[in-house]
Amino acid sequence: MANYTQYGFFFDQSRCTACQACVVACKDWNGLSAGPEKWLRVFSYEKGAFPNVRIHTLFVPCFHCENPVCVDAADGAMYKEEKYGAVLIDPAKANDLRKAAAACPYGAIVFQSDAFDAEASKCTMCVDRLEQNLLPICVTACPTRALDFGKMDDLRAKYGSVSDLEDLPPSSITKPAAIFKAHGQKKQVVPYDAAKALLLLAKRDPLPQLYYGPTDVTDTQGYVKKSKPMLKPDNTEELQYFTENDNS
Amino acid sequence: MLVRPTKVETPQAPPPSISYKPPLSAEVKTRVDEIVQQRKALHDGETVVYAAGCGINCGGGGGWDSGCLFKVHTKNGVVTAVEGDDTVNQNSPREDNNIDSVMKVALQRRPCVRGRAWKGDIYSPSRVTFPMKRLGKRGEGKFVRISWDEALTTVANKIVEIRDKYGPYSIFSVYDSYPAPVTYANAGFGGWATASFEATAFAAQYMTGGYSWTSYAAAEGPDAFNSKLIVLQGFDPTSSIFMVFTQYYYALAHEKGIPVIVIDPRYTSAAEVFGDQWIPIRPGTDVAFLLAVANVLFKEDLYDKDYVSKFVEPVGFSKWKDYVLGNSAGPDGAIDRTPEWAEKICGVPSETIREFARLYAKSKPTHWNVSWSFARLAYGENPARAAAALQAMTGNIGISGGGGEFAGGWVARGAYRGVSLDWGRTAATYKAPTLFMNWKWADMVLLREKFESGELSKEQYHSMIGNPATNPTPNAKMLFTSKNIMNQNININKQRQAMNKLDFIVATTIHMTPTAKMADIVLPVADTMFEDYFFAGGPLYSPKLVNPPGEAKAKLWIDTKLAERLGVLDKFMPKYTSDDNFDAMIEDVYKAGFEAWAKANGVNLSWDEYKVKPIIRVEASAPYSVPLQDYIQKGKAFSTSSGKLEIYSKYLAETDLTKTKYGGPIAPMPVYEAPWDGFFDPQVNKYPLTCMTPHGVYRIHSVQDDNPSLRNETYRHAIWLSVSDAKVRGIKDGDMVRVFNDVGEMVIPAYVTSKIVPGTACLYQGAWFEPTASGVDRRGAPNALTHDKPNPSGAWPFHTNVEVEKF
Numbered sequence A: 001m002a003n004y005t006q007y008g009f010f011f012d013q014s015r016c017t018a019c020q021a022c023v024v025a026c027k028d029w030n031g032l033s034a035g036p037e038k039w040l041r042v043f044s045y046e047k048g049a050f051p052n053v054r055i056h057t058l059f060v061p062c063f064h065c066e067n068p069v070c071v072d073a074a075d076g077a078m079y080k081e082e083k084y085g086a087v088l089i090d091p092a093k094a095n096d097l098r099k100a101a102a103a104c105p106y107g108a109i110v111f112q113s114d115a116f117d118a119e120a121s122k123c124t125m126c127v128d129r130l131e132q133n134l135l136p137i138c139v140t141a142c143p144t145r146a147l148d149f150g151k152m153d154d155l156r157a158k159y160g161s162v163s164d165l166e167d168l169p170p171s172s173i174t175k176p177a178a179i180f181k182a183h184g185q186k187k188q189v190v191p192y193d194a195a196k197a198l199l200l201l202a203k204r205d206p207l208p209q210l211y212y213g214p215t216d217v218t219d220t221q222g223y224v225k226k227s228k229p230m231l232k233p234d235n236t237e238e239l240q241y242f243t244e245n246d247n248s
Numbered sequence B: 001m002l003v004r005p006t007k008v009e010t011p012q013a014p015p016p017s018i019s020y021k022p023p024l025s026a027e028v029k030t031r032v033d034e035i036v037q038q039r040k041a042l043h044d045g046e047t048v049v050y051a052a053g054c055g056i057n058c059g060g061g062g063g064w065d066s067g068c069l070f071k072v073h074t075k076n077g078v079v080t081a082v083e084g085d086d087t088v089n090q091n092s093p094r095e096d097n098n099i100d101s102v103m104k105v106a107l108q109r110r111p112c113v114r115g116r117a118w119k120g121d122i123y124s125p126s127r128v129t130f131p132m133k134r135l136g137k138r139g140e141g142k143f144v145r146i147s148w149d150e151a152l153t154t155v156a157n158k159i160v161e162i163r164d165k166y167g168p169y170s171i172f173s174v175y176d177s178y179p180a181p182v183t184y185a186n187a188g189f190g191g192w193a194t195a196s197f198e199a200t201a202f203a204a205q206y207m208t209g210g211y212s213w214t215s216y217a218a219a220e221g222p223d224a225f226n227s228k229l230i231v232l233q234g235f236d237p238t239s240s241i242f243m244v245f246t247q248y249y250y251a252l253a254h255e256k257g258i259p260v261i262v263i264d265p266r267y268t269s270a271a272e273v274f275g276d277q278w279i280p281i282r283p284g285t286d287v288a289f290l291l292a293v294a295n296v297l298f299k300e301d302l303y304d305k306d307y308v309s310k311f312v313e314p315v316g317f318s319k320w321k322d323y324v325l326g327n328s329a330g331p332d333g334a335i336d337r338t339p340e341w342a343e344k345i346c347g348v349p350s351e352t353i354r355e356f357a358r359l360y361a362k363s364k365p366t367h368w369n370v371s372w373s374f375a376r377l378a379y380g381e382n383p384a385r386a387a388a389a390l391q392a393m394t395g396n397i398g399i400s401g402g403g404g405e406f407a408g409g410w411v412a413r414g415a416y417r418g419v420s421l422d423w424g425r426t427a428a429t430y431k432a433p434t435l436f437m438n439w440k441w442a443d444m445v446l447l448r449e450k451f452e453s454g455e456l457s458k459e460q461y462h463s464m465i466g467n468p469a470t471n472p473t474p475n476a477k478m479l480f481t482s483k484n485i486m487n488q489n490i491n492i493n494k495q496r497q498a499m500n501k502l503d504f505i506v507a508t509t510i511h512m513t514p515t516a517k518m519a520d521i522v523l524p525v526a527d528t529m530f531e532d533y534f535f536a537g538g539p540l541y542s543p544k545l546v547n548p549p550g551e552a553k554a555k556l557w558i559d560t561k562l563a564e565r566l567g568v569l570d571k572f573m574p575k576y577t578s579d580d581n582f583d584a585m586i587e588d589v590y591k592a593g594f595e596a597w598a599k600a601n602g603v604n605l606s607w608d609e610y611k612v613k614p615i616i617r618v619e620a621s622a623p624y625s626v627p628l629q630d631y632i633q634k635g636k637a638f639s640t641s642s643g644k645l646e647i648y649s650k651y652l653a654e655t656d657l658t659k660t661k662y663g664g665p666i667a668p669m670p671v672y673e674a675p676w677d678g679f680f681d682p683q684v685n686k687y688p689l690t691c692m693t694p695h696g697v698y699r700i701h702s703v704q705d706d707n708p709s710l711r712n713e714t715y716r717h718a719i720w721l722s723v724s725d726a727k728v729r730g731i732k733d734g735d736m737v738r739v740f741n742d743v744g745e746m747v748i749p750a751y752v753t754s755k756i757v758p759g760t761a762c763l764y765q766g767a768w769f770e771p772t773a774s775g776v777d778r779r780g781a782p783n784a785l786t787h788d789k790p791n792p793s794g795a796w797p798f799h800t801n802v803e804v805e806k807f
Helices: A021-030 A098-103 A152-159 A194-202 A214-218 A236-243 B026-041 B099-103 B118-122 B148-166 B180-184 B198-208 B221-226 B246-255 B269-273 B286-299 B305-311 B314-324 B339-346 B350-362 B381-393 B438-446 B448-452 B458-465 B492-501 B555-566 B579-600 B607-612 B629-633 B650-654 B723-728
Strands: A007-012 A041-049 A052-060 A078-080 A087-089 A147-151 A178-181 B047-053 B068-075 B078-084 B132-134 B143-145 B171-173 B190-192 B229-233 B260-264 B277-280 B366-369 B434-437 B478-481 B504-509 B521-524 B689-692 B719-722 B736-740 B745-753 B760-762 B800-806
Touching: A007 A152, A021 A041, A021 B078, A041 A236, A052 B269, A078 B026, A147 A152, A152 A178, A194 A214, A214 B723, B078 B118, B099 B221, B132 B148, B148 B171, B148 B478, B148 B504, B148 B521, B148 B555, B171 B190, B180 B555, B190 B438, B198 B381, B221 B246, B229 B246, B229 B350, B246 B260, B246 B269, B260 B269, B286 B314, B286 B339, B286 B350, B286 B381, B305 B314, B305 B381, B339 B350, B366 B381, B434 B438, B434 B458, B438 B448, B438 B458, B438 B492, B448 B458, B555 B579, B579 B607, B719 B723, B719 B736, B723 B745
Parallel strands: A007 A178, B171 B478, B190 B434, B229 B260, B229 B366, B260 B277, B478 B504, B504 B521, B689 B760, B719 B745
Antiparallel strands: A007 A147, A041 A052, A078 A087, B047 B068, B068 B078, B132 B143, B132 B521, B689 B800, B719 B760, B736 B745, B736 B800
């Protein structure tokens, strides 16, 4: 595939607070109502256990892949256009896209409901805005300026060429038009003995003990559910659960 | 001459190959163009106007919280889309690629997620669009539409009737202002104590001599880069969004390698994104941590003696030193406040506290932002004052790279230069007195009977409601409310009882909130985008963009029509001629205000130019302004009696505070007092989880709780439980749980997480109380569970202890 220009996104995970300003901006601009038509999904989930816990975030619009496997699976209902490399659904043929959706490893194609023939839609890269020399609405919305957008060559020059990020499928499958910066390691600015802290925090003298062993706190299996993203949910309810933020 | 070409037999062209990927076939190209045009058509014919917002309890302008700028699309009289500020750095989403604009604070004032969702709120299903009167019982939500004339006439008649029957101190507002015309009608009284920052303002008042927060709140953004250490204690600027750039500057400071330590009961987004390290601490125990840090600084002789001798009042300082070292007694006796003492309370290992103190002492300047949140509990004045005392003893107040002790975040230059509007009013001769502590208003109503029967003396009654002994006694009968006070004030159930005792309640409201449901008359009010607004500073202006939905009216119009009916129009709104001219009258006043402001500030901009781009950026440059700099760098005397920073207040020590508005004793200096409704309150035997009620990301207090673009869309409102607490109760993430204590109960989902200290729960404030017939809240309003036991300093006790069980 030659003779087209590929534009793409830059996502700096180390700056993302998962506030979903970009998600709301996307729906607002694109006239999408509340519900499962989430063209852009932001996931927030935790790894590790108290007190060594981390928040991971993912920004997942359509990455308008250079190898758009969805287009191949869409029987002519989807296109990859040439000016920006945007992958588009033909709205006139949007009722038969379950196969195309299944092909996308990022889950970028979303449906109005769980009905088999529900209308599909997806991120358009805001081609309407690009045509007016405006940026995709999501990247203009980030309070911590975690996002950028541009020609892939320019993004690589600015931010390097990492297109893989923990918990996203390997970029080799579809060649996503995206550059990522993963969040960094935490450090101990001052020493902190987690084992001692777990002993201290169990006690509330002279009142009763709060828990009896560190594993009561650190063995999270089965209790914490938001410990992973859900790129390919089984249904709209699961999509909603995994894209809801709990900071409220 | 036309020559007929020789017919040549050419082979039949193959059928056009349809390519859906580049290079596209012509047919597909055409279709793609059509699809792009369809997308563009969505915004055809829209008008685009800049406006400041959100106006409700956040409001732009820098002086009041955020200072965002919107680019609003409207069509056919409705708001259709909201873009963010693009008046600078257009097409540069990552603005720090242009570091110059960061250093000048010449940045986009991008709205947060709440601003992005503003359209959803202003058209939400609970929007009130017509004046109404109550039909059913208070709280039932049964109303019937009435005309504005009937609504206003009823309200005006009630004002006169109640004033004449019960005297002037019968009409009131809680944490709010009743309509100004009431004052012109010689009635009304108000309360004191602010929910957000009472403890922090108290600290500022007794330590610096000025009850204020704006002038102490914040430095200019780039000053963050001058810090050697940044500590965020109880402060999450990603949810408590105070000034739009604050979280951005913290992110950049962190990226520059300035160490950032986050001390919080939760692993917040701030801890993840800005923090190098999270130090978990039990809620409400911050003062133990702070005193132990002071203890190390004293014992290891690590504080700034030169600064202290210049700027800190010495007698009080040595009294506090004696207390911290255990040479004199506090409320719990004479105890050496060592890290080993503190660790048992706050749960931070003593080694960590000690090393933290040493690092802090050698990292000057340190910016230590304790926000207001960790002081919103019983005895909240203690942590607020202790944090400031530490920053004083290390010489971090009033210097570049320091500060953060009294609140706030970072702002832009010029943020507090407001525009004054001249309505041509004659000042009212009646002066409304302050007769109660805002969050004690329900007691003011409910205890009145006991006062009347003689069971309570006047002095006792006053003392219990935060009213000085020498003041008149309130006789509260008629309540004006324009805020969701019942929801946001402590102890909802007690307030419901009190509301049922009142003769008349008027709610001026945008939405049908739980508070509005209790009203007798509901007046629909417009908000930003539906009426003109100037925000506190900046200045930022938000023009009226479209007509409000239904018959909603600007607050000023409502007040004006009320004034007319009370016969005080000439004093309150002399410029008013007719409804048709109302918008023009407002614009004239705004225009005059702006022009005077522009002249005084040397801004060469006409009103018409300003109206289409209502933001004025004054570029910042080094040295950046920092709070209290005049006192430290220019030697201006503090307004305390000694002229210095006072850690110990002689007034608080020597005055019988029971006769004052405080109604009870307050420690004269920051000391450890275990807060009731806290981690060590014996009630944890019954209700073992200490529940914090902080700001969430998706509401501005209770504003936007019914926004369909946010609620159950971008977030789930659930109670946070730690893994160990969930496990012992057999609760998994997503389970519905019953949360209860002796004052209330609710049923909501559980969020099980490792991001919170064990023994602690967290329920974000602002969800709207939605009781079943038996009073069980189905929506998770924290104040269904908070107690209103008096706290003399006025700090609102927003913590509570609860039990949680699987529903």
